[in-house]
Amino acid sequence: MEEKAISVTGLKKGFDGNEILKGIDFDLEKGENLVVLGKSGVGKSVLIKCIVKLIEPDDGDIEVLGTDIRSLHKDDELNEYRRKVGFLFQGGALYDAMTVEENMRFPLERLPNKPDNDEIEKRIEEALENVGLEDTRKKMPAELSGGMNKRIALARTLILQPQIMLYDEPTTGLDPATSKEISHLILEMQDKYKMSSVIITHDMKCAEITANRMKVIKDGVFAFEGSYDDLSSKDDPWLKNFFE
Numbered sequence: 617m618e619e620k621a622i623s624v625t626g627l628k629k630g631f632d633g634n635e636i637l638k639g640i641d642f643d644l645e646k647g648e649n650l651v652v653l654g655k656s657g658v659g660k661s662v663l664i665k666c667i668v669k670l671i672e673p674d675d676g677d678i679e680v681l682g683t684d685i686r687s688l689h690k691d692d693e694l695n696e697y698r699r700k701v702g703f704l705f706q707g708g709a710l711y712d713a714m715t716v717e718e719n720m721r722f723p724l725e726r727l728p729n730k731p732d733n734d735e736i737e738k739r740i741e742e743a744l745e746n747v748g749l750e751d752t753r754k755k756m757p758a759e760l761s762g763g764m765n766k767r768i769a770l771a772r773t774l775i776l777q778p779q780i781m782l783y784d785e786p787t788t789g790l791d792p793a794t795s796k797e798i799s800h801l802i803l804e805m806q807d808k809y810k811m812s813s814v815i816i817t818h819d820m821k822c823a824e825i826t827a828n829r830m831k832v833i834k835d836g837v838f839a840f841e842g843s844y845d846d847l848s849s850k851d852d853p854w855l856k857n858f859f860e
């Protein structure tokens with residue numbers, strides 16, 4: 617059987633006796649963009665945090681690129697893992713006190729096999745070109761718009777060439793036109809780098825643009841699955857709310 621990018625089985629996680637994820641099962645195929653939809657507070661960020669090992673699940677299995685992530689303990693194993701699995705959190709925060717270029721250089725400088733200076737330069741240039749912001753190198757994040765900050769944060773994550781990307785609300789706080797640009801960028805990067813991605817969003821336009829497949833969390837489990845067209849044409853009143 618072909619190795620999955622991510623395979624999650626029976627994932628459970630609660631806080632203070634309150635069960636949030638009640639048995640989440642899903643596979644992410646290689647090269648696929650999977651959109652996870654769900655109302656606020658349903659546990660979408662908790663799911664991503666379990667996958668990147670920022671929080672420990674109460675129960676269930678998570679395999680990423682064929683590895684049971686429970687077997688990763690040491691700092692260098694976790695660092696190596698987090699280079700393969702990039703994540704862009706809601707804030708997507710850049711380091712405020714660093715220029716764009718310094719922000720981009722930072723993750724590369726920390727690699728165990730640090731690339732030489734020419735290679736670092738090449739990668740910064742390519743990463744900024746990818747997001748159409750080559751001319752912002754010397755700028756500070758505060759001088760750039762929210763949309764530009766988001767693009768740079770994406771470029772900084774991609775500079776480590778992850779095989780999997782996890783996006784947590786990539787378009788939150790952006791106006792509709794900028795949200796659309798970011799969504800198209802996610803699609804372009806998937807194609808260019810053949811990445812597999814989980815995209816958590818409640819921006820339906822983002823889902824429509826980016827999703828190869830969608831799954832919807834309701835009451836701690838996945839209740840619906842299908843393409844954007846499948847789900848948008850279903851008769852379920854609860855589901856319809858998302859598409860209105």
Ligand SMILES: Nc1ncnc2c1ncn2[C@@H]1O[C@H](COP(=O)(O)OP(=O)(O)OP(=O)(O)O)[C@@H](O)[C@H]1O
Nearest residue numbers: 631632636654655656657658659660661662663785
């Ligand atoms: N570290 C934590 N300790 C205690 N409770 C937590 C912790 N992390 C998350 N929760 C709770 O788990 C629930 C789900 O949170 P989560 O951030 O995953 O929601 P979400 O689906 O991503 O929502 P949103 O769309 O608003 O970001 C919330 O009730 C939250 O308060």
